[in-house]
Amino acid sequence: LPRHQLLRDLSVLGDHATDLQCSKLQDRTNVLQCKVEQWCEVQVLYMPSVAPVRSSHSSSSNTSKEEKAYKIRLWLPS
Numbered sequence: 001l002p003r004h005q006l007l008r009d010l011s012v013l014g015d016h017a018t019d020l021q022c023s024k025l026q027d028r029t030n031v032l033q034c035k036v037e038q039w040c041e042v043q044v045l046y047m048p049s050v051a052p053v054r055s056s057h058s059s060s061s062n063t064s065k066e067e068k069a070y071k072i073r074l075w076l077p078s
Contacts, residue, residue: 003070033069050075
């Protein structure tokens with residue numbers, strides 16, 4: 001849900017956004033990035049089979065740029 005809200009807010013943000021609006025969105029992006037990184041660490045403990053999938057996906061994607069927090073795949077069980 002926070003991923004979708006952040007993505008929606010980023011798309012609504014216009015070309016003439018204030019510095020405060022940009023700063024708040026950057027803060028929310030940073031918080032989401034931290035939460036996703038924490039999830040990835042915990043997920044490997046409880047779902048060790050995800051580690052090879054995650055590493056093969058990250059090596060096949062473009063590693064020269066950092067992936068956006070709202071686009072990182074979480075590899076949740078179905």
